[in-house]
Amino acid sequence: MLKFLKQVSDYAKQTVQSARYIGQGLSVTFDHMGRRPITVQYPYEKLIPSERFRGRIHFEFDKCISCEVCVRVCPVNLPVVDWEFDKVNRKKKLNHYSIDFGACLFCGNCVEFCPTNCLSFTEEYELGVYDRHELNMDNVALGRVPYKVTQDPMVQPLRELVYLPKGVLNPHGLPPDARRPGQLPDEILLRSQTDDK
């Protein structure tokens, strides 16, 4: 009789133990059920590219002085600068400028070394085409205003990780004035000035 009771109590203990063990595992699973998936639903939600993102290159025709520095610093000598020397006015005249994005590495050398800042990066990265010759952009195509993610009505823009406020990992539902951690240089200056006082 006693042995039987002991067997029952042993079995009950084992059941309770195994249920606790399964419960510990399931608690991790159910914890995930309450979380929002981190997937960026691409065409409907897009990440806002960061400030220094190296997207499509933008060219201002009027600022170019045809010095060809961009061609010399390019790893593949890519930009095609079609200029001629105007003997009457004794100046270089730029006829045409083109960059083939089928070969551009987006390294940024040309942007960095341009003396007149006519080359800059935009935030466009959606450059897929059906024919690769459409990627050879002339100065008109390079000078177009870029597509902005924040101005597209069909898209919900999401901030990237570094732009989220402290402790927040979910970019949805953020108030628009939520600031990233850290201070702008003006604020550091202001603080140091007030500290000095």
Add this chain to the structure above:
Amino acid sequence: MRNSNNINPDDSFEKQRIISPVEYGVTQQLSENVILTTLDDLYDWARLSSLWPMLYGTACCFIELAGLIGSRFDFDRFGLIPRSSPRQADVIILAGTITMKMAPVTLRLYEQMPEPKYVIAMGICMITGGPFCVDSPTAIRGADKILPVDVYIPGCPPRPEALIDSIIKLRKKISNESMQERDKIKQTHRYYSTKHNMKSVPPILTGEYLKAASRHQPPNEITEAMGVPIPPALKSKEKEKVTEIT
């Protein structure tokens, strides 16, 4: 002579002409029929919603492609399930650089894919050779020198979102296809190729070296020197030479 357009060649351009005369009317072609249009839509929808890409990646662009397999940028939302075998794949996303050594391998993988198949060239190495387009002795200047490409994505490497954008563009391309034109898409003449002056050379590695007898058993002189007893019939003739050496 009356031409079918009913346009009198003597008419000057100042005179008005009907641009689309009534005879053309609504086309009588079968594919414009309502029933087949819906069938075409269904066929195209079924194919574009489940494009299974082959897991192909030679270089850095594959890391961005692998980012799409993860959960942050998920390409399973578009029905893409990566397949390891070309026989099971619909689309090959060429990610990386093709060199002279890898080119026949890539072409073979492409040929092993069953029709209908599509190619997405990801990254500038696959469009024009990219950073290797100027001085490289071995890189192939673009995948479209060896196989036909449907969508090109620039970038070094392109962002995962740019790759998803190109998948959307490929889906748009597929949605325009018609079932009736299925057999017109042949593999020849879809891509540009040119006559070259290269001569075909027999392969260097033929397997002869690996099958050479000396690789399986040391020559008789060495086995004798090692002290392994061998039958007298197989003993080497130049025994004196061996003793001279030792």
